Amino acid sequence: MATVRLPDGRELAIEPGERARDVAERIGKRLARDAVVAKLDGELVDLDAPLDGGGEFEVVTGDSAEGLEVIRHSTAHAMAQAILELYPGSKLTIGPPIENGFYYDIEVAGRITDDDLPRIEERMREVVQRDLPIRREEVSKAEAERLYEDNPYKRELVEGLEDGEITVYRQGEFFDLCRGPHVPSTGSFLGAFKLQNIAGAYWRGDEKNPMLTRVYGTAWPTEKELKAYLRRLEEAKARDHRKIGKDLGLFTFSPDVGAGIPLFLPKGEALRHLMEGYVREVQTRHGYDHVWTGNLVNEGLYEKSGHLEHYRDAMFPPMVDGASRYRLKPMNCPSHMTLYNTEAHSYRDLPVRYAEFATLYRYEKSGELTGLTRVRALTQDDAHVFCTEDQVQEEFARALEIIREVLDTYGFEDYRVRLSLRDEESNKYVADDERWARAEGALRDALDAAEIAYEPVAGEAAFYGPKADFMAKDVLGREWQLSTIQVDFIQPARLGCEYIGEDGEKHTPVLLHRAVTGTTERFMAVIIEQFGGAFPLWLSPVQAVVIPVADRHLDYARDVQKKLAGWGFRVAVDDSSNSMQKKIRENARQKVPYLLIVGDAEAGEGTVNVRKRGEKAQEAVGLEEFAGRMRAEVDARGANGQE
């Protein structure tokens, strides 16, 4: 007789015909009630699945990641059913669970807009109410093809499957080609969902294919979790860098200047300057030299480097001057290699480390521009290290140290490393297997030597080499690709970079590309959201505002401002005609770290009354003592900006 082994090691004998649900039932009533699906020998199965063969058995509930995925997947089916009922003749394609929810790509008969979502949701609730049993059915390839006579998308999916592994799930009239598993019925575990938005999506993600209608939704085991998620979305919206950037007067865009070209207001520029100054300081300390290579480059250089071939469409069109064609500079590597080539190099000179805060121009497609995270004018904190193959590990470690220090300062403590490799099938990479293999090996060795865990991902490499990308989580748990380190065995050879080795022979240096914050613009967007606009003192464009209690205290307020400014702080006096209360309110909303209230008492004693951001407490402090405290706080560069 077959037996199943439970996670706690217990073994249960299986009666013939017994199903997953029955075993769950035997383990415990409550568990059976919470069971979404089950797991047999590591594979998710429906509660209806027979257990004749026995094996490792586990009940999967909605509070596990896998159970949640099933709930979301089944919710996607309920939505598909609702849409088919409301828009007869629509063709389903794929509808997977995703992080926080699900989507379904459908060729809709007619048109769905955002206004239709409530209607679809309502129909979904009806489907849930009907409590239709969800049944799995194995079908032959021929049957599947017949089922999808008029649906070329599903037929294409069927073609990729083998006879014997094709299953269809049915609930009432509705059926869908699907691997499953699913919840037992439309009435169980489904209900805490919300449809979110409509988007276009190409069939199979290929822009040559027809565009389908994608409906996104979110789904949770309970109404409470759904509410909590929606609240989190609201919070993220309140921190949106575009909103805060406007509220705090940091940056703006104007169609008169051009889409994707951010314009920085005085406070935003101050922020940029502080961010860049900090990275510059760290880089200098680590032996990098800063260079400057302009904004315009003769196109011929990009022909040699290979960039023209790979990125022509993402460059602004050339400016023609007689026989010369110039491009707005879209990347720095060729310029830095040109700098390298202006001198002869001995192995004794290496490594040569060139860093540049360079504003680059990339012709991003109009539809993909987004706030500061995706722009056409972007400033990279880019650097290129020319070194020998033997030096790669040490230089990698050095770059890593810079990255760690900087990310740590900004409070990004949780990050993972993605090893971006080429996809051997794709033709977008330079073909040079030997060099690719060496570059990949060097990168893996460097990562291993630094004891850094990473996960390899194919198809994410640059055209000239593999990358180690640093994915950092912000305070809301969202992940951003910030830093990158790349190993390049290809470009230096193309541009004729050389050094004379110990052996007196010419050699080609290895090129390390690396960026710490990535781009100033995007990183600014990320830290605005990370801090919610409440920047730590060292980063705050305005560090303190002096607020006089009444106009007669203005002279003393200006005095305080002058002294603090003289000591190197960014301080303003609020001399508007507003009441003191209102000044406090307005400057608090501007997230100024310190408000210094001065009235008769303070003017008399040479003190300031300090109100710290986010706190109500007040404290009278001598001006010099306060300046000392600020100095210490700035020097510590704490990341505790957030309230």
Added chain:
RNA sequence: GCCUGAGUAGCUCAGCGGUAGAGCAGCCGCCUUGUAAGCGGCAGGUCGGGGGUUCGAAUCCCUUCUCAGGCUCCA
């Protein structure tokens, strides 16, 4: 670039075929203030641009620009 939406005063938004509205900000007064909005007044918009339908368009249609959410792309 493609799909679906949205653009009304500096900002947030109402109006959705019949003479352009509110709050905040701004300006001008009064108030001179002790820790998150003092009071009153004034000014401000060819309703993103262009074209069309209509006796009449912010409102309906076309087109273009910009923005949003996605798709694709990201040196």
